[in-house]
Amino acid sequence: MFFKELWLAIRRNFTLNLLAACLVFFSLILMFVTFFYIDSNRIGSISAGDEVAEGAQMALLVQDRENSHVGDEVEGLRRMYELMTVAEEFDTLMFRSDKIELGSSFVRNPYLSAAYLFGDTEMVWELDTEIVVRAINFGFLEHFPLNVSQGRTFEERDFENYSGYIPIILGSQFMPFYEIGERLDGTFYNYPFQFEVIGFLEAGHSGPDFNWSPDDWFYSMDEIGFIPFINFSQDGRGSSPQWESFLSHYYFHLMQPWIRFEDTREALDISFNLIASLSDYVGMPMFFTETHPILIRNAVTRNTIAMNLEAITTFMVAAFLLISVVLYYFSKVKYLRKQGIYRSLSLLGVSKYKQVGLILLENAVFLVPTIILVLYYLIYWSNLIVSWSAISDLFDKWEVIDWVLFDPMVNMAFPILWQLMIVGLAFYVIQNIYPIWKILSVYRGGKSDA
């Protein structure tokens, strides 16, 4: 019965229906493509970030150099690092953004290079001699795995001993210009090293920046490299002033780790007490800067959406197109079904306002799911902000009154609510255009079918 009417509705205007069929096809393809785009490894790396944020607290450790009374600073830092790495009470995530200097040779990089645009990848030289790298430890890798599209990722041994070169994993942008196994000569903290390319990251891979404000926590790793934080204590190279200076820089910069522990008061106390006694023991005072999981969670969620926003928007537009076309036919069939009733009621002297009003009322049903969805999102967002007392704690502590509340709510929740509202309303309107237009033409007494 429904299909018979659908067929009737389709048969009436061939060109229009051909157009509609094309639209359906187009939007289906668009949805298909964007669906897989959204479902790419981006989500994978974001969810790793989620895991860190969920049920965990992070704190940044910084050495208090002024009050340091350790004789050999490098040795102190190194011992501190080793002790922290074996502690089970917390995880130590070391992350340092730096550069390696390639000296006389230029970085092979497609950016701003006209030659690359014309396909001549051999001739591309950019006037840049530095590669931005992130030095990480194994603890970091465990929480934020690096997905490689070629070669391999770091293994535990890469962090433990130095075998004459520093392995480097490059972002996907470098892929056309470098090869796996290629050795690059460069300096790191002014000390010459060889770097061996061991892998290339997947395109679009993103990772956390541990920025002080988690606002822009995630960034694209396409244009940077990763090197392991190697513990050079096993390295038997003799001491030279240059090497000592390197080690001092190296350990000083790298010993500013984030520690990650359970999101409870006890875990925080235990971890901080442990670090305090370790630093006492080593003679290397450290201070902590506590962050709050809400900030991280908000940042993670924000980034999940921000990174996929483009794809999600396209997906939504495509879905909306599809739904519009379907609803148009739905409303046509609906009219065909009720045509007799509309006409009979008009015959009996029911006014057009009443009939149109009845239709609107009937379709208010379509607004109800929309409202439920909107409510769902409201609740979802208010749940994200875990507890209001925690928020007010934060207000005092961080002075972020207009940050925590307004940023996620205003920037994200409300646009989504609006989108839902608009889509819901559009459902409602499109659904009714055809029947109402036809009913009005019945009352106009024009070319009605009767």
Added chain:
Amino acid sequence: MLELNGIVKGFSTNGGNVRTVLEELSLTVGAKESVAIVGRSGSGKSTLLKIISGMDNDFLGEYLFNKEEMRRKSSDKRARFRREKLGFITQRFDLLDDRNVYENIAIALSHLGLPKSEKKQKVAEILGYVGLHGYEKKFIGQLSGGEMQRVSIARAIIKKPALIIADEPTGSLDEETRDDILSLFKQMMEDGHQFIIVTHDKDVSKICDRILKLYRGTLINVS
């Protein structure tokens, strides 16, 4: 008092031409007068009734009902005219398939704001008149053609409208039932209700004061 002057009505054909159905048609029906309209199939009888009912407002000419120009009225006013002054028995019955017999008939009373018990009583009474006693709960799909026609008649006359227009009101009825309906109509005419009946049936046209024939777009007197 109903007056049609120079009514022209056409339909555009598939070829893009306009086929004129009513051409300079004029008709004056005095108050309380009833007329029968006959004519060949396709001559435009139903089209004429649609204009009289105010359902079709897309025509040229002048249509006065009780000295009021109908064509200039808003669709809402015309709907109100149908609601309050007109009973229309259409050729296709135009019943509401999704409702039962009671609801189909009671809908004609809805604007009067009667209590439910009174409505029920009125519907039962009118169903008795058209020979459908106890049919209230039946759905339209369960009725025969003649029964549907009688529901349509019952719906048109239940509110006792000033003007009743009927398009082949007895087409689906047997002689005996037809005669019952005709005596009902006659009684109503005597009570002062005005009828315009389109019919092929001589016995039906006989009860009217005048018989007109729709021929080549205009009406001519045959009696």
